[in-house]
Amino acid sequence: MPATWLLTGQRFSQPVSVLIAVVPIITFAIFIVKFINDFSVLDEVKQRVQLEAVVIGFALTAMLLMLLFLLGLCDISNPDLFGYGQLAGYCWGFYFIGWLISKKKYGV
Amino acid sequence: MKNTIKVERAKKNWTQADLATHIGISRQGLNSIETGKFIPSTVLALRMAKVFNTTVEVLFQLDDLEE
Numbered sequence: 001m002p003a004t005w006l007l008t009g010q011r012f013s014q015p016v017s018v019l020i021a022v023v024p025i026i027t028f029a030i031f032i033v034k035f036i037n038d039f040s041v042l043d044e045v046k047q048r049v050q051l052e053a054v055v056i057g058f059a060l061t062a063m064l065l066m067l068l069f070l071l072g073l074c075d076i077s078n079p080d081l082f083g084y085g086q087l088a089g090y091c092w093g094f095y096f097i098g099w100l101i102s103k104k105k106y107g108v
Numbered sequence: 109m110k111n112t113i114k115v116e117r118a119k120k121n122w123t124q125a126d127l128a129t130h131i132g133i134s135r136q137g138l139n140s141i142e143t144g145k146f147i148p149s150t151v152l153a154l155r156m157a158k159v160f161n162t163t164v165e166v167l168f169q170l171d172d173l174e175e
Contacts, residue, residue, distance in 0.1 A: 043132070043133035043134050043137045044133070044137070044148065044152060045133065045134070045136070045137035045140050045141070045146050046134065046137060105145065106140045106145050106146050107139060107140050107143065107145055108136045108137060
Protein backbone atom coordinates (compact mmCIF):
# COMPACT_ATOMS: atom_id res chain seq x y z
CA MET A 1 0.00 0.00 0.00
CA PRO A 2 2.66 2.63 0.92
CA ALA A 3 4.63 1.63 -2.18
CA THR A 4 1.53 2.07 -4.35
CA TRP A 5 0.89 5.47 -2.80
CA LEU A 6 4.53 6.53 -3.29
CA LEU A 7 4.69 5.32 -6.88
CA THR A 8 1.39 6.86 -7.96
CA GLY A 9 1.40 10.07 -5.93
CA GLN A 10 5.06 11.09 -6.01
CA ARG A 11 7.62 11.70 -8.75
CA PHE A 12 10.90 9.81 -8.37
CA SER A 13 13.71 8.98 -10.76
CA GLN A 14 13.41 5.55 -12.33
CA PRO A 15 16.10 3.82 -10.18
CA VAL A 16 14.39 5.07 -6.98
CA SER A 17 10.99 4.00 -8.35
CA VAL A 18 12.35 0.51 -9.09
CA LEU A 19 13.79 0.32 -5.56
CA ILE A 20 10.42 1.33 -4.05
CA ALA A 21 8.72 -1.31 -6.23
CA VAL A 22 11.16 -4.08 -5.23
CA VAL A 23 11.18 -3.52 -1.44
CA PRO A 24 7.62 -4.86 -0.88
CA ILE A 25 8.50 -7.91 -2.97
CA ILE A 26 11.44 -8.68 -0.66
CA THR A 27 9.23 -8.33 2.42
CA PHE A 28 6.59 -10.49 0.73
CA ALA A 29 9.21 -13.16 -0.02
CA ILE A 30 10.14 -13.15 3.70
CA PHE A 31 6.44 -13.50 4.53
CA ILE A 32 6.14 -16.50 2.18
CA VAL A 33 9.12 -18.24 3.81
CA LYS A 34 7.62 -17.58 7.25
CA PHE A 35 4.20 -18.81 6.05
CA ILE A 36 5.70 -22.08 4.78
CA ASN A 37 7.68 -22.57 8.02
CA ASP A 38 4.55 -21.92 10.11
CA PHE A 39 2.59 -24.32 7.90
CA SER A 40 4.92 -27.19 8.84
CA VAL A 41 4.17 -26.79 12.58
CA LEU A 42 0.37 -26.76 12.17
CA ASP A 43 -1.57 -29.90 13.04
CA GLU A 44 -2.81 -31.98 10.11
CA VAL A 45 -6.39 -30.66 10.15
CA LYS A 46 -5.19 -27.06 9.94
CA GLN A 47 -2.69 -28.05 7.25
CA ARG A 48 -5.55 -29.50 5.21
CA VAL A 49 -7.58 -26.31 5.66
CA GLN A 50 -4.66 -24.17 4.44
CA LEU A 51 -3.96 -26.54 1.54
CA GLU A 52 -7.58 -26.47 0.37
CA ALA A 53 -7.68 -22.68 0.77
CA VAL A 54 -4.65 -22.35 -1.50
CA VAL A 55 -6.08 -24.83 -4.02
CA ILE A 56 -9.43 -23.02 -4.17
CA GLY A 57 -7.71 -19.63 -4.33
CA PHE A 58 -5.39 -20.75 -7.12
CA ALA A 59 -8.21 -22.34 -9.12
CA LEU A 60 -10.44 -19.25 -8.88
CA THR A 61 -7.52 -16.95 -9.78
CA ALA A 62 -6.64 -19.11 -12.80
CA MET A 63 -10.30 -19.04 -13.86
CA LEU A 64 -10.45 -15.24 -13.57
CA LEU A 65 -7.22 -14.84 -15.57
CA MET A 66 -8.55 -17.17 -18.26
CA LEU A 67 -11.81 -15.20 -18.41
CA LEU A 68 -9.97 -11.87 -18.64
CA PHE A 69 -7.69 -13.27 -21.36
CA LEU A 70 -10.66 -14.46 -23.41
CA LEU A 71 -12.54 -11.19 -22.89
CA GLY A 72 -9.35 -9.38 -23.94
CA LEU A 73 -9.51 -11.24 -27.24
CA CYS A 74 -13.00 -9.75 -27.68
CA ASP A 75 -11.51 -6.27 -27.03
CA ILE A 76 -13.28 -6.11 -23.66
CA SER A 77 -11.04 -4.99 -20.82
CA ASN A 78 -11.26 -2.75 -17.77
CA PRO A 79 -7.81 -1.90 -16.37
CA ASP A 80 -9.40 0.10 -13.55
CA LEU A 81 -11.09 -3.02 -12.17
CA PHE A 82 -8.76 -5.73 -13.44
CA GLY A 83 -5.24 -4.29 -13.44
CA TYR A 84 -2.25 -6.19 -11.97
CA GLY A 85 -2.77 -4.58 -8.56
CA GLN A 86 -6.44 -5.47 -8.47
CA LEU A 87 -5.66 -9.04 -9.57
CA ALA A 88 -3.30 -9.41 -6.59
CA GLY A 89 -6.19 -8.30 -4.37
CA TYR A 90 -8.61 -10.75 -6.02
CA CYS A 91 -6.04 -13.51 -5.53
CA TRP A 92 -5.98 -12.85 -1.78
CA GLY A 93 -9.76 -12.57 -1.74
CA PHE A 94 -10.08 -15.96 -3.41
CA TYR A 95 -7.65 -17.47 -0.89
CA PHE A 96 -9.83 -16.20 1.98
CA ILE A 97 -12.95 -17.54 0.27
CA GLY A 98 -11.23 -20.93 0.05
CA TRP A 99 -10.14 -20.67 3.66
CA LEU A 100 -13.70 -19.96 4.82
CA ILE A 101 -15.12 -22.83 2.72
CA SER A 102 -12.52 -25.25 4.08
CA LYS A 103 -12.94 -24.09 7.69
CA LYS A 104 -16.69 -24.62 7.40
CA LYS A 105 -16.19 -28.05 5.81
CA TYR A 106 -14.00 -29.36 8.65
CA GLY A 107 -15.65 -27.35 11.41
CA VAL A 108 -12.34 -25.90 12.57
CA MET B 109 -15.57 -43.83 8.32
CA LYS B 110 -17.02 -44.48 11.78
CA ASN B 111 -15.04 -44.06 14.98
CA THR B 112 -15.34 -44.84 18.67
CA ILE B 113 -13.23 -41.95 19.93
CA LYS B 114 -16.06 -40.50 22.01
CA VAL B 115 -16.62 -43.89 23.70
CA GLU B 116 -12.92 -44.34 24.40
CA ARG B 117 -12.72 -40.79 25.76
CA ALA B 118 -15.64 -41.46 28.07
CA LYS B 119 -13.89 -44.59 29.42
CA LYS B 120 -10.91 -42.46 30.38
CA ASN B 121 -13.11 -39.55 31.46
CA TRP B 122 -11.20 -37.23 29.12
CA THR B 123 -12.48 -34.08 27.45
CA GLN B 124 -11.69 -33.37 23.81
CA ALA B 125 -9.08 -30.88 25.00
CA ASP B 126 -7.40 -33.56 27.15
CA LEU B 127 -7.14 -36.02 24.27
CA ALA B 128 -6.05 -33.29 21.86
CA THR B 129 -3.18 -32.41 24.21
CA HIS B 130 -2.14 -36.08 24.49
CA ILE B 131 -1.94 -36.58 20.73
CA GLY B 132 -0.63 -33.12 19.85
CA ILE B 133 -3.42 -31.54 17.82
CA SER B 134 -5.87 -28.69 18.39
CA ARG B 135 -9.22 -29.31 20.09
CA GLN B 136 -11.06 -28.12 16.98
CA GLY B 137 -9.01 -30.58 14.93
CA LEU B 138 -9.93 -33.42 17.24
CA ASN B 139 -13.60 -32.41 17.09
CA SER B 140 -13.38 -32.55 13.31
CA ILE B 141 -11.98 -36.10 13.51
CA GLU B 142 -14.49 -37.23 16.14
CA THR B 143 -17.44 -36.00 14.09
CA GLY B 144 -16.10 -37.79 11.02
CA LYS B 145 -15.45 -34.64 8.98
CA PHE B 146 -11.72 -35.30 8.79
CA ILE B 147 -9.95 -38.66 8.36
CA PRO B 148 -6.69 -38.64 10.34
CA SER B 149 -3.35 -39.80 9.00
CA THR B 150 -2.07 -43.27 9.91
CA VAL B 151 0.44 -41.73 12.32
CA LEU B 152 -2.24 -39.78 14.16
CA ALA B 153 -4.60 -42.78 14.25
CA LEU B 154 -1.81 -44.95 15.71
CA ARG B 155 -0.94 -42.24 18.23
CA MET B 156 -4.60 -42.07 19.26
CA ALA B 157 -4.82 -45.85 19.59
CA LYS B 158 -1.68 -45.82 21.72
CA VAL B 159 -3.02 -43.31 24.25
CA PHE B 160 -6.22 -45.37 24.55
CA ASN B 161 -4.17 -48.56 24.83
CA THR B 162 -6.16 -50.12 22.00
CA THR B 163 -5.84 -50.76 18.25
CA VAL B 164 -6.65 -48.59 15.25
CA GLU B 165 -9.27 -51.13 14.14
CA VAL B 166 -11.15 -50.62 17.39
CA LEU B 167 -11.04 -46.84 17.02
CA PHE B 168 -11.89 -46.61 13.31
CA GLN B 169 -14.17 -48.77 11.19
CA LEU B 170 -15.20 -48.49 7.55
CA ASP B 171 -18.79 -47.57 6.73
CA ASP B 172 -20.91 -50.16 4.93
CA LEU B 173 -20.57 -48.08 1.75
CA GLU B 174 -16.77 -48.02 2.04
CA GLU B 175 -16.37 -51.76 2.44
